[in-house]
Amino acid sequence: SDSGDGGERELSPEEWDRALAEASMLLAQATRMAEAQTRAELGVAFALDASDAAAGAGGRMPPSDSGDEGDAAVSSVAERVAGLARFLCEGMGASDALSAERLAASLVRAGSPYAHPEMLEQKVRRLQNTLALDSLDVMSLVLADAQVLHVDAGSAVRRLLEMLAVWPAGRAACALSNCPRLLYVEDFSERYAGTQDALVGLMGVSEADAAFCLSEEPGLLWTLLVHTDPILSWRARDIAELPMSVQNDISFGLRSKYAL
Structure with a gap:
């Protein structure tokens, strides 16, 4: 079959469910049965698989001339998801297997270049070196919010400088750990000042x-300023007017300073 775009086939939602279920099973089996492998071994093995798949499928799904095309596509996706999730856990130190599987599935499904382990590892390392905050684990940020992978180094530096203008390094690391989207929000300074x-x-x-x-x-x-009153100033407001979730966040955030 052709290896161009004409040979690609998108999976249906039902096939994706099957692929992810199979990926979960494969990942569980690999975790139980496989011996620990080094990062290089995992990267090379996955790279070879990815290269073979790309050569036969234009970089995405391997086409098939048989009547089992759907099953083959599902199995291929499941293997890629399970392999990438395993690399995240064993090669990159992801401690939450479920989060690793979710990230792997989202990257594979999107056809992201970061579905390739070597590219993923390089991007995480670059961000870690760029941010250079001792208590910040970029891998944890990526597991929580895959959009972090699409932040370029220049933007990351700009966001970090904005955060360091209002927080010391330790507090900036805490904020990023709690909310990875801070790394790509465009209006941080204005949003911070208003809040x-x-x-x-x-x-x-x-x-x-x-x-x-x-x-x-x-x-x-994100949650406080949406409750701004067009007439009354914040000094004339009462916290009881706000949703309970916002009240709790304010109370917890203020109490935490004196609990340390």
Whole structure:
């Protein structure tokens, strides 16, 4: 069969469910049965498989002339997902197998270049070196939010500098760990300034206390300002007016400073 775009076939939702179920089974079997392998061995083995698949399928699904094309495609995807999830766990230190499998599935399904383990490893290493925060684990950020992989080094540096302008390094690392999307939000400085002012007015706390609260609960950068009143200032508001989830985040963030 042809290896161009004409030979590619997208899986149906039902086939994706089958592929992911099979990937889970393969990953569980590999975890139980396989001996520990080095990062290089995993990378080389997966690279060879990926190269073979790409050569036969234009970089995506291997076409088949048989009546079992659907089953073959499902098995191929399942093997790629399981292989990448295994690499994440054994080669890159991902401690949560379920999160690793979810990330692997999303990368394979999207046809992402980071579905290739060597490219994934290189990107994570570059981001780790670029951010250079001792207490920050970039792999954990990627497991929580795959969009982090698409942040280029220049953008990462700009976001980091914006965060370091309002938080010390340890607090910036805490905020990023709690909310990876901070690495690619475009309006961080404006969003931060508005939310800090809201906390100072609403809670009567200092700017330093508000800054600490936001490093512990950076999700407030998205959930608090949407409740801005067009007439009343934050100083005239009561926290009880806010949704309970927002109240809890504010209370936890402020209490955490004195619990350390």
